[in-house]
Amino acid sequence: MNDMTTFDVEKIRKDFPILSREIHGMPLAFLDNGASAQKPKAVLDAIEKAYDHTYANVHRGVHYLSQASTELYEGARETIRAHINAASLDEVIFTKNATESINLVADSYGRANLKEGDEILLSTLEHHSNIVPWQLIAEKTGAVVKAVPIDEHGEFMFDTYLEMLGPKTKIVAVTHISNAIGTITPIDEIISAAHDAGAVVLIDGSQAAPHMQIDMQAIGADFYVFTGHKVFGPTGIGILYGKEELLDKMPPYQGGGDMIRRVTFEKTTFAKGHSKFEAGTPPIVQAIGLGAAIDYVNTIGFDKIGPHEQSLLAYATEQLGQINSVRIIGQAKQKASIISFTMEGIHPHDIGTIVDRGGVAIRVGHHCAQPLMDHFDVAATARASFAFYNNRADVDALVTAVRGVQEFFG
Amino acid sequence: MNDMTTFDVEKIRKDFPILSREIHGMPLAFLDNGASAQKPKAVLDAIEKAYDHTYANVHRGVHYLSQASTELYEGARETIRAHINAASLDEVIFTKNATESINLVADSYGRANLKEGDEILLSTLEHHSNIVPWQLIAEKTGAVVKAVPIDEHGEFMFDTYLEMLGPKTKIVAVTHISNAIGTITPIDEIISAAHDAGAVVLIDGSQAAPHMQIDMQAIGADFYVFTGHKVFGPTGIGILYGKEELLDKMPPYQGGGDMIRRVTFEKTTFAKGHSKFEAGTPPIVQAIGLGAAIDYVNTIGFDKIGPHEQSLLAYATEQLGQINSVRIIGQAKQKASIISFTMEGIHPHDIGTIVDRGGVAIRVGHHCAQPLMDHFDVAATARASFAFYNNRADVDALVTAVRGVQEFFG
Amino acid sequence: MFDDLRELYQEVILDHSKHPRNFRHPDDANHEAHGYNPLCGDTLNVYLKMGHNGLIEDAAFEGKGCAISLASASMMTEIITGKTETEAKVLFDGFQKLVKGEEATIDAGDDTERLMVLAGVKEFPMRVKCATLAWHAMSSAMDGEEEASTE
Amino acid sequence: MFDDLRELYQEVILDHSKHPRNFRHPDDANHEAHGYNPLCGDTLNVYLKMGHNGLIEDAAFEGKGCAISLASASMMTEIITGKTETEAKVLFDGFQKLVKGEEATIDAGDDTERLMVLAGVKEFPMRVKCATLAWHAMSSAMDGEEEASTE
């Protein structure tokens, strides 16, 4: 199946060892990429090599291995800086996941800048990780969390947003792409309206980073976060991009080794730049693995990945749409390759269990987006999410399996 | 060199691929274990397998890979629970490193329990990671941080500690073993005196976990922390043990996916047990790797590891002691296999650079323990720290290299 | 692809899930609890009418859920009606062991066969919470707790 | 084992580190800054006497450090005395590029040879901060900043 002329998906699939597995005797159709993506061999090799060839703790060390390890670790920071086009290395902070990135901003920026009655604007599309940290800091500071609503297609309601923005709005935190239903939000307009209102903006790019080129200079967000395991990198690593002038003024988040300048019991001073926010031994090998993942993705290129994924999305939408009992949840005009659906009279958990026997891995549940589920008045949905290594055969397996579900319960 | 009858160090060394490397044409003598330890093949294999055979995000998923991944991840929690003899799985929390474990307790327990004038007792032995988090929460709550002094040998001054303990003492946070000079503190006595005074106790076991069996029931600390990369596991993973009755009452630390029960914009409720403190996608593969590391260490056994390391320590202490210009810093009666030293008229950084050319990896600097350096009135030391895979040849290489330093600057 | 699944989704289960028995809110219920499965967001309420000596005179439920949780709730209400509180808890205990795969069978007298219908769940660990949700709620209701969850 | 090391620790360096020149605190210094290397905890103070037109009339230092940082400080004080502020900064810039390995040589007129002595540092990236600590402090002192660090 020749999806595109210069994009050879079958060749790409060979770079991902797990994709050749069989599950319950059926070829694996891995369509749970929204939850976490698979890793190319290049990432596994980089991890192994970092452990068995150059491993030691980073920074502070003058011996060879420590130096080699530091160079790889800091090299990964540069890989990511270049990939997202951040202005400087100090704007790229390694965290453990996107959730921690958001907590860091909420706690550090929020504590220093929020007071009673200030408003934090989110949207109904948000993942719990972009809701709960704001609720926690709101409780501590007396600020108020508000959610910009979405319409029946799952679109961010921009006009309502403009009405909600006001002098009390201090922070706007919105997802770039909804993990549950794939909506791409108009972040350019969201950001410039927020900036006009004097608010800073955090964009949750957890679902965008695997699907599109993200350019910090073009986007202009004050903070942008994403998570390593969804961009084909290891677990245990996340990214926080922040504008240097904001980061400089923020108090540290966690305290410990590596983030200090000088410690005494009387007075401790803190490091500058990204170090201030990286307490303790960092996720060294995970950063190196993430660098390898980004390098790998760039050998393919998002210019190729985008059209391939969109063609899968269109194909899957059309095919699933032909099944009577299927209802697709979320039909925004701009969507990433994520489809949520329900089936008449059949619970998503039963769908999930049944298609699994056909080798089809999809996610069922609330996708950590309960306010969104409440909006569509469902407790859960089934969700198929595509990565660039998925092919039409995966879509066919999904459709066959979903038809099987209908038959089974029919 | 037959270090012990039933403990074959040469055989063990074969399990660690990196130990057969050459550095600058010399066999690697890796004596920087206090900063981070090397990983056995079993850990690398577990990591690779977790990625290329059963990888998917954990929890919530009903498909095969998600289930397999969850079983491995939660299985690792049980491995660690059993290893440290915690009463229940809910007492074992995965964090990103020991530093985060301490920050979690300081922030969550501290915020809920500290008020103006309350005292937090630390010691002069502490690593910055067990100082700065307490300074940060003290600043937020008005509590006061005090340090129990140490004597000229680097021993925890227990009598002074008893005098410092009082009704204002709310938290005692002390290291089990000093990373900089190897002192083993009398934690049993420290804990029971603190409990008598009504304070809760956190023990920083970052340096103890690689050297001795740690049994939560025997120790009786309220909180105990350690870090994966120092116990032969991956980077990006730490452990927080906490007594269930304390954890139950503590507010969440970070907010996000997986740590909630139900999220609405009006009101969010939190999960119970360890989940409450594990926000976002956890370090899945790192936990699995840590489980493999603990399993590996247990095939050797701390009953064998202890005597072997102590014999290396004795040998190295004796050999280095014969070099005129060497001054060993920290000579506590109970010491783990860590030796800090300085050389008359030669700066530790120069020592580090020179011995590195002999293939000897040691750490030089303040070891993230500046108050301890201040106590001994040095800016930095050179530190050799031994793991069970080190042998007498490593000590010999160190001694030869240190003699070389003397000669070089002589 | 459907062979294993027939083990899980036996005819009886499909029947109970499509036509749940005792799916109602009795006016005279004197114990009730809300069951919540945070994994999928499913909720159900269990209503009990408890008489003298801890006798369960009536059991019913309402709510949303997957086939497994609805069928399990439906069958549970049938089975526990007429039992004492203690008997119901013993059944719950045995049932939990069964679906978790800790015990291969359950000894529940006349109810053995009906409970064994759900034994297939043990092959689907992620679905154990679905099968036990109503039972947790039942147990909470008897204990006077308002909330039950399968966490 | 010592061959590479001789490149780094040239005789001149060992000499300067053992007998640092201008290791004193001049009473008439009118600019000073504290340099701190957080990696090793080393500290040193640089003292300058700046005259008309930004002329450095006297340069001195005090503090603790490794052989590299002491030698570099000592040589720096010799080299910059008699230079203007601008000249000193140009030298610093070139010197930094040299020890970071960004440039293979430095063009510093009469001082070229003396500065090249420290070129071996480029093979030891973790020691670059040692070599530049005094220079950072010198630059901060001229700019009227009290603190310099190599972070």
Ligand SMILES: Cc1ncc(COP(=O)(O)O)c(C=O)c1O
């Ligand atoms: C005694 C002690 N405590 C805490 C830590 C912090 O561990 P980590 O950097 O992995 O958080 C270390 C090691 O760096 C240590 O030696």
Ligand SMILES: Cc1ncc(COP(=O)(O)O)c(C=O)c1O
């Ligand atoms: C939109 C969105 N935001 C945040 C997250 C949180 O990422 P992580 O769990 O890696 O912290 C996710 C994924 O779970 C997500 O899809």
